[in-house]
Amino acid sequence: MNDSETKTRLIQAAIRLFAVHGYEGTSIRAITREANANLGAVTYHFGSKAALFEAALAEVVGPFRERIAAEANQAGPPLDRVAGIVRTFFEHFAEHPVIPQLILHVLASPQHMPEPVRSGLAANHAALARVIAEGQQGGTIRPGDARLMALSIAAQPVMLALMRHVLSQAIGLDQDDRATRTALTESVAAFARAGLAATGDPS
Amino acid sequence: MNDSETKTRLIQAAIRLFAVHGYEGTSIRAITREANANLGAVTYHFGSKAALFEAALAEVVGPFRERIAAEANQAGPPLDRVAGIVRTFFEHFAEHPVIPQLILHVLASPQHMPEPVRSGLAANHAALARVIAEGQQGGTIRPGDARLMALSIAAQPVMLALMRHVLSQAIGLDQDDRATRTALTESVAAFARAGLAATGDPS
DNA sequence: GCCGTTTTCATACGATCGTATTACATACAA
DNA sequence: TTGTATGTAATACGATCGTATGAAAACGGC
Numbered sequence A, B: 001m002n003d004s005e006t007k008t009r010l011i012q013a014a015i016r017l018f019a020v021h022g023y024e025g026t027s028i029r030a031i032t033r034e035a036n037a038n039l040g041a042v043t044y045h046f047g048s049k050a051a052l053f054e055a056a057l058a059e060v061v062g063p064f065r066e067r068i069a070a071e072a073n074q075a076g077p078p079l080d081r082v083a084g085i086v087r088t089f090f091e092h093f094a095e096h097p098v099i100p101q102l103i104l105h106v107l108a109s110p111q112h113m114p115e116p117v118r119s120g121l122a123a124n125h126a127a128l129a130r131v132i133a134e135g136q137q138g139g140t141i142r143p144g145d146a147r148l149m150a151l152s153i154a155a156q157p158v159m160l161a162l163m164r165h166v167l168s169q170a171i172g173l174d175q176d177d178r179a180t181r182t183a184l185t186e187s188v189a190a191f192a193r194a195g196l197a198a199t200g201d202p203s
Numbered sequence C: 001g002c003c004g005t006t007t008t009c010a011t012a013c014g015a016t017c018g019t020a021t022t023a024c025a026t027a028c029a030a
Numbered sequence D: 001t002t003g004t005a006t007g008t009a010a011t012a013c014g015a016t017c018g019t020a021t022g023a024a025a026a027c028g029g030c
Helices: A005-025 A028-034 A041-046 A049-072 A078-095 A098-108 A115-138 A146-162 A164-171 A178-196 B005-021 B028-034 B041-046 B049-072 B078-095 B098-108 B115-138 B146-162 B164-171 B178-196
Strands: none
Touching: A005 A028, A005 A041, A005 A049, A005 A098, A028 A041, A041 A049, A049 A078, A049 A098, A049 A115, A078 A098, A078 A115, A078 A146, A078 A178, A098 A146, A098 B098, A098 B164, A115 A146, A115 B164, A146 A164, A146 A178, A146 B146, A146 B178, A164 B098, A164 B115, A178 B146, A178 B178, B005 B028, B005 B041, B005 B049, B005 B098, B028 B041, B041 B049, B049 B078, B049 B098, B049 B115, B078 B098, B078 B115, B078 B146, B078 B178, B098 B146, B115 B146, B146 B164, B146 B178
């Protein structure tokens, strides 16, 4: 069963091309060319272009989801774990720049959201909200809706990764530069800490 | 000079359709049909589909940019003005839901960013950073890179607006509901305040 | 070695795309 | 009233799209 060889190359090529050109902007012909496969290979292995898109999404979302979950489940003070999750977001996006772009294209689509993306986002958000709620119970994080606070935290690394090129062109912030990326990461981590921390008086 | 009639309808139709279906997903035929114009109207009035896209972007970005600038230039404590800017982001996006979608499609494009979007984003970011820097000089906002802090602030309303549908499907947060939207707005405003505020001791 | 299954390949089809071309209608200046 | 912009309309062109079809090739169990 040579199920893997061509099928794998198709998914890898699809991840690259969908990320750069979007769903509409990527043709099956371009994908099969990039994967050194025949034009009919996508139809044969996945049935349709849409099915290949979903498969590509599942491929990239899974590991990301697992990594965030692992970070959330670590030991230590909740505020530290939140900062750790923030850094993990930045790191994972830096290592896999294709993810923000794919997420972006999914967000841009008005259609029903592909399942792997939906469940992945839900899982990451839930993990972060859980850590925040834990900190609230322990008194180290200020009161408030933990789910909404989790959105405020997660929105930052995601948005800044999504706007990578935009920020470079519009305000001259180059995330390809290592020092810049570190400064940005630590600024967001510090902001998250300050935004969550309980006020000094433990009344 | 009947320059306006058809041309205006084309821009309005383009704004609607580009926002829903993206650049690639919107055909000149769909736009002209929606605008009750002839197929050749886009080529005649704008020269190309890309030029129409830029014109549509300029149409929606301009007023948004002016509104944020007005909010930033108000009198009052910087922390209050930052919160005001946050609320303005949410309000404007709620009133013009087409803006986040159009921005999204621009972000998703790997190509050179259209000028109206670039300058609009730069202006909004600069306005926010200026207010933050002012608060730092006055001692009400904690030290840090004002430009990066401005990114942390702006990322939240933008991202949450962009993810409108996603948040609804993935974590059941319905921004069409007025109470939910208010809670979200105030949560983000409070988060921004807490994240920026100087620590109690004015050493 | 043979046969049924799986995978690859070349090609064709109908649809839709952006744009160019050409003709027609309307307005205003001379 | 005639000439000239200016806008609208109908249609055609070449390109590309996603998918279907059927033959060729490779593979695995016997």
